[in-house]
Amino acid sequence: MSLKTTYFKYRLVGLLLVLHSGWLFAQSHSSASSQAPSFEEEMAFMQHLFRQNQYHNVLLLGQQLKTKFTQTNQQSRLALEMGFAHHYLKKLDSATHYFNQVAPDFAQYDQARFYQSLDLAKLTQYQAATQALIKLPLTQLSPLKTELYHFQLAGLALLNKKYETFTNKAQSFNYQYPQFASQQKKLLVLHEKLKKIPRKSAFVAGLFSAIIPGTGKMYAGKPKQGLNLMLQNLFLGAQAVEALLIDGVRSPRFIIFGGLFSIFYIGNIWGSALSVKLQQRETYETIHQEILFNLDVPLRLVFR
Amino acid sequence: MFLCGWFFASAQDSLSQELRAEQFLQEAHQLFKNQQLTQAQLVYERVVFLSKNKTRQNEALLYKTYCHKQLKQFKEAQATIERAEVLPKQDSVNYLLLYEASLTAYLVQEYKQCLKFIDILKTTIQDSNAVKRITFLEILALNETYQWGKAKVLCSQYIQDHQLEQDINELYGFVDKKPFKSIKKAKTLSWIFPGAGQMYAGAVGRGISSSVLTLGALTFGVFSAINGYYVSAFFTGLGLGRTFYTGGRRHAGYQVQQRNLRKIAAYHQKIKDFILQVERQK
Numbered sequence: 153m154s155l156k157t158t159y160f161k162y163r164l165v166g167l168l169l170v171l172h173s174g175w176l177f178a179q180s181h182s183s184a185s186s187q188a189p190s191f192e193e194e195m196a197f198m199q200h201l202f203r204q205n206q207y208h209n210v211l212l213l214g215q216q217l218k219t220k221f222t223q224t225n226q227q228s229r230l231a232l233e234m235g236f237a238h239h240y241l242k243k244l245d246s247a248t249h250y251f252n253q254v255a256p257d258f259a260q261y262d263q264a265r266f267y268q269s270l271d272l273a274k275l276t277q278y279q280a281a282t283q284a285l286i287k288l289p290l291t292q293l294s295p296l297k298t299e300l301y302h303f304q305l306a307g308l309a310l311l312n313k314k315y316e317t318f319t320n321k322a323q324s325f326n327y328q329y330p331q332f333a334s335q336q337k338k339l340l341v342l343h344e345k346l347k348k349i350p351r352k353s354a355f356v357a358g359l360f361s362a363i364i365p366g367t368g369k370m371y372a373g374k375p376k377q378g379l380n381l382m383l384q385n386l387f388l389g390a391q392a393v394e395a396l397l398i399d400g401v402r403s404p405r406f407i408i409f410g411g412l413f414s415i416f417y418i419g420n421i422w423g424s425a426l427s428v429k430l431q432q433r434e435t436y437e438t439i440h441q442e443i444l445f446n447l448d449v450p451l452r453l454v455f456r
Numbered sequence: 457m458f459l460c461g462w463f464f465a466s467a468q469d470s471l472s473q474e475l476r477a478e479q480f481l482q483e484a485h486q487l488f489k490n491q492q493l494t495q496a497q498l499v500y501e502r503v504v505f506l507s508k509n510k511t512r513q514n515e516a517l518l519y520k521t522y523c524h525k526q527l528k529q530f531k532e533a534q535a536t537i538e539r540a541e542v543l544p545k546q547d548s549v550n551y552l553l554l555y556e557a558s559l560t561a562y563l564v565q566e567y568k569q570c571l572k573f574i575d576i577l578k579t580t581i582q583d584s585n586a587v588k589r590i591t592f593l594e595i596l597a598l599n600e601t602y603q604w605g606k607a608k609v610l611c612s613q614y615i616q617d618h619q620l621e622q623d624i625n626e627l628y629g630f631v632d633k634k635p636f637k638s639i640k641k642a643k644t645l646s647w648i649f650p651g652a653g654q655m656y657a658g659a660v661g662r663g664i665s666s667s668v669l670t671l672g673a674l675t676f677g678v679f680s681a682i683n684g685y686y687v688s689a690f691f692t693g694l695g696l697g698r699t700f701y702t703g704g705r706r707h708a709g710y711q712v713q714q715r716n717l718r719k720i721a722a723y724h725q726k727i728k729d730f731i732l733q734v735e736r737q738k
Contacts, residue, residue, distance in 0.1 A: 200505045209498050387691040394687040409688070 191221050198233055210237035228258035235264065244271040262288055262297055263455045269304060270451060274444055278312040296329055300454055303336055307447040310343055311440055318343055332450030342443055349435055354425040361424040365417060368424025373431045381420050388413040470508065477507035481516060488519060497523035514540045514549060521556050534560035542580055551577065551586045558593055567600040588617060592731045599724050604631045611727070618734055627727050636716045639709045646708040650701055653708025657715050666704040673697035
């Protein structure tokens with residue numbers, strides 16, 4: 153009896169296995185031949201494209217999927233990925249456009265806002281960058297992201313030359329997250345650097361150059377150029393004086409050398425005044441690039 | 457039994473994955489045939505993503521390279537073909553992969569990389585006739601890396617193999633004759649007489665203007681000194697004259713360098729025209 157039952161059981165299990173395998177085989181064939189890739193499969197393929205740095209293909213795929221997958225969450229995910237593709241292609245305008253399309257109820261909404269803010273900052277739209285961050289629901293953020301939020305806002309204040317706001321924000325830094333503790337300290341250093349940039353006057357530079365040619369450039373922070381201009385003016389001036397002393401004021405030699413000297417002299421005054429502005433802009437630009445770099449690194453460490 | 461079921465299901469999954477990859481490969485081939493190249497290269501990439509089969513991946517990568525090449529996206533073509541793997545016992549496919557790797561490297565002007573792939577092809581591919589088919593590319597790449605001696609030997613072999621009536625010295629005569637001008641000589645000539653170096657380089661107009669400017673400034677200096685204008689003689693005559701003189705010497709060297717480069721480009725173009733004509737007629 154028991155032997156018979158066992159034999160019957162084995163046969164039943166065997167039959168079930170055969171049926172199961174047949175069903176699996178049929179299912180695999182039917183799925184292979186008829187089913188289009190699911191949204192998750194498409195996303196896995198998109199991640200593969202990111203790993204291969206094929207950002208143009210991410211955009212091409214994204215455009216195709218946008219019409220196929222129309223649920224809000226799916227649209228948000230696509231907008232996020234397309235935002236990143238544009239971000240890596242350094243098409244920042246388009247990146248901010250796509251990051252902005254991510255819906256507030258989407259799981260990675262905070263990521264989209266942080267990156268939108270960063271890209272707007274890179275486009276020197278500091279006000280819009282701050283607005284993009286302020287949209288975030290602070291109460292729903294984890295402690296790490298809350299600290300990151302304040303860090304980014306502090307960086308934006310620094311870029312916008314709102315030093316008081318920066319100081320207030322920086323006072324609340326707790327430096328406990330290794331992802332961006334060093335960047336928090338770096339922002340303080342950059343703040344000191346920005347404060348130390350001397351406020352030079354274009355008028356004073358022009359005045360210096362009018363009194364002694366070349367000194368305006370030296371005042372603007374370009375001593376070599378200043379010395380060069382000083383010698384040029386000296387050479388032309390000396391020849392004009394020589395012509396004046398030997399041939400008089402109406403002589404062609406004096407008119408030529410005097411004219412040349414005047415052009416160089418006036419051009420030097422104008423150039424010195426302009427170089428003060430340019431030099432200041434260059435200094436700010438260098439520090440701003442450093443700030444943006446320090447804002448970018450933590451986002452990569454926290455999110456990607 | 458559960459373990460058996462799991463293995464079974466896993467095998468089924470991978471089989472299904474490969475089937476889908478094959479379907480996408482056929483779809484991509486269709487798109488490629490219809491010249492929808494941008495779409496085709498994306499579908500080929502999907503095949504690479506889905507398939508674990510190296511042969512299928514290589515096929516997809518090869519066709520993806522063709523798509524990029526036709527779209528004139530040579531950088532992308534090179535990056536794509538370099539992802540393919542040379543597999544054992546697949547001489548004909550390996551030849552195509554290595555040929556494309558060499559060709560795309562040449563197209564993006566990475567000539568040393570091109571020669572590296574040609575070397576790999578020569579050591580990997582057993583079929584000597586197939587290896588000979590890439591000689592034309594090796595000659596062109598050797599030319600671009602100024603290895604004219606090797607290129608000349610290879611080119612005469614190429615002419616012999618194709619039974620052509622082409623005098624090798626007509627193409628590579630410049631290697632022995634050395635028709636290039638010397639930068640040092642040009643600078644020395646300009647040192648002896650301002651502007652002579654530029655004229656030696658073939659830039660007669662520039663040579664004359666260099667002579668006029670330098671000699672003009674120096675003459676002005678001499679006349680100024682004679683008439684008692686010592687400051688003008690020193691600053692304008694001597695200062696400006698010296699600037700034109702030293703600048704003219706440097707410029708003569710640059711002119712010779714440019715002329716030599718133009719000549720080399722012309723010789724290369726002549727060889728390229730000849731080789732491409734032969735290849736087109738095949």
